[in-house]
Amino acid sequence: MDIRTWGQALNTMPKLSLQEWQGLDIVARWLIATRASVLFMTFMSAALGGLLAAREGLFDWALWSACCLGLVLAHATNNLLNDYTDSRRGIDKDNYYRNQYGVHVLEDELLKPRQFWAYVAFTGGTAILLGSWLVWERSGLTLELMLAGAFFVLFYTWPLKYLGLGEPAVLLVWGPLMLGGTYYVLVGNWSWDVTWLSLLYALGPTSVLFGKHIDKIDLDEAKGVRTLPVILGETRARAWVIGMLSLQYLGCLWLVASGRESWLLLAVGINLPTLWRLLQVYRDPKPAERAENFPENIWPLWFSAFAFDHTRKFTSIFVLALLIGHFLG
Secondary structure: OOHHHHHHHHHOOOOOOHHHHHOOOHHHHHHHHOOHHHHHHHHHHHHHHHHHHHOOOOOOHHHHHHHHHHHHHHHHHHHHHHHHHHHHOOOOOOOOHHHHHOOOOOOOOOOOHHHHHHHHHHHHHHHHHHHHHHHHHHOOOHHHHHHHHHHHHHHOOOOHHHHOOHHHHHHHHHHHHHHHHHHHHHHOOOOHHHHHHHHHHHHHHHHHHHHHHHHOHHHHHHOOOOOHHHHHOHHHHHHHHHHHHHHHHHHHHHHHHOOOOOHHHHHHHHHHHHHHHHHHHHOOOOOOOOOOOOOOOOOOOOHHHHHHHHHHHHHHHHHHHHHHHHHHO
């Protein structure tokens, strides 16, 4: 076991040679192939849904564990299929953006097609089994939620991402579908209060995707991938990210002022220096060359790197504040 590589894969997207890849254990390979560093956002959606259910006194470890693991594996499956679709459509050819900051298991020929589909079968199959068990246990809207999730897993990369619908899809998936769906599975009722809270949280993951698509806006436009930043233009897209992340803090302030949440939620203000640093970055276009103090293993990610750093910190404080508020009553 290479615990160190596991940790790297959960925090970054390592760049490896074929020889280095062959020396890894199966867990490290799976983490890298599925881009496990971004699965944190899915885990936090499920964690927040579970926390909101616990506040109602209706938390169940078995149901939550199945829901959380199923969502993480569904996201991992989507990442694998995203690589396959973009590779088959020629988007990831010729050292495209993705290959510059991390491995692409198909383009770099780290996995043979048979091995790749074994990864997909295991990851997606386990997600389906867990979802099916939840449908059996909870019925109601659980089947519809599972089918909606399957739709986004299969069709996010194409055609949604190509039509400027990828970013709205992420807002819906990481919000009402994942967070609201986890709450529903545990509680048995749909809550619109939870739905609005989930959208507030989902602005974070959406900003990360926005940032990534701004980073490669010219390449996407040249290859006919009309993401929302391509449609809006870089300047407007950067303004959208600033607006979305600012709205998270204003939303928390409103939740406290309206009495819907404890004053502890104001703790997200601890992250304001990170927001300020991000605002300075998003005021200007992406630099042509990597700055000396910017990590080489992250470049050419730029806007997405700052958005991801902000989202990890904001989300951690957001969930922790709600958790402490729950235990303090």
